[in-house]
Amino acid sequence: DAGITQSPRHKVTETGTPVTLRCHQTENHRYMYWYRQDPGHGLRLIHYSYGVKDTDKGEVSDGYSVSRSKTEDFLLTLESATSSQTSVYFCAIQSNNEQFFGPGTRLTVL
Amino acid sequence: DQQVKQNSPSLSVQEGRISILNCDYTNSMFDYFLWYKKYPAEGPTFLISISSIKDKNEDGRFTVFLNKSAKHLSLHIVPSQPGDSAVYFCAASVYNQGGKLIFGQGTELSVKP
Numbered sequence: 001d002a003g004i005t006q007s008p009r010h011k012v013t014e015t016g017t018p019v020t021l022r023c024h025q026t027e028n029h030r031y032m033y034w035y036r037q038d039p040g041h042g043l044r045l046i047h048y049s050y051g052v053k054d055t056d057k058g059e060v061s062d063g064y065s066v067s068r069s070k071t072e073d074f075l076l077t078l079e080s081a082t083s084s085q086t087s088v089y090f091c092a093i094q095s096n097n098e099q100f101f102g103p104g105t106r107l108t109v110l
Numbered sequence: 111d112q113q114v115k116q117n118s119p120s121l122s123v124q125e126g127r128i129s130i131l132n133c134d135y136t137n138s139m140f141d142y143f144l145w146y147k148k149y150p151a152e153g154p155t156f157l158i159s160i161s162s163i164k165d166k167n168e169d170g171r172f173t174v175f176l177n178k179s180a181k182h183l184s185l186h187i188v189p190s191q192p193g194d195s196a197v198y199f200c201a202a203s204v205y206n207q208g209g210k211l212i213f214g215q216g217t218e219l220s221v222k223p
Contacts, residue, residue, distance in 0.1 A: 031209050033209075033210075035213075040215055041215060042114075042116075042199055042213035042214050042215045043199065043211075043213040045211065056208065059212075090154070097159065097209075098156045098159060099144075099211060100156060101155070104152070
């Protein structure tokens, strides 16, 4: 258990509404990541952070933004949710050379 | 362009036998490889990893083999147990690039009693 929690665990929202997902870690890890998991695609990196206020894009960053104002929290925001953003979202931290994942957030955009 | 591929969406094995899960990659810059196991409604769990300077790494019932010339890695589970039934993802990264992982599509393993 790497001390990672995600909130909310489930969310249903409507197209065009803003959504923020939160990832919280308790062990002061520098690197944090947001992935989405979709059938046939495995997990794909959305954004990552290498420190407070230091973030960068992953392979599927369009339509998403992130913020990291504290070491322990990494927020993922969908400014205007679309149906194509229906997915399961996982947060991860890096410890040594491995990444450890949170329990996920299932987001449905109607 | 899928840089990491798991071409078998599913695999069924009898309890006690060997499970072999395969993964191919295209990017020769990858130098660290990992396997994750995922149960439904849970996050992926780290299983085992291998650096490109090695060709084999063992941890209990799990062994990962890396063939750099073929750009191929495999995960062997011996003996397979019903509790091993899950989706297995391979992932690859390049050292010093922020730890970003590129995942395969996953293989669903079913171990039958």
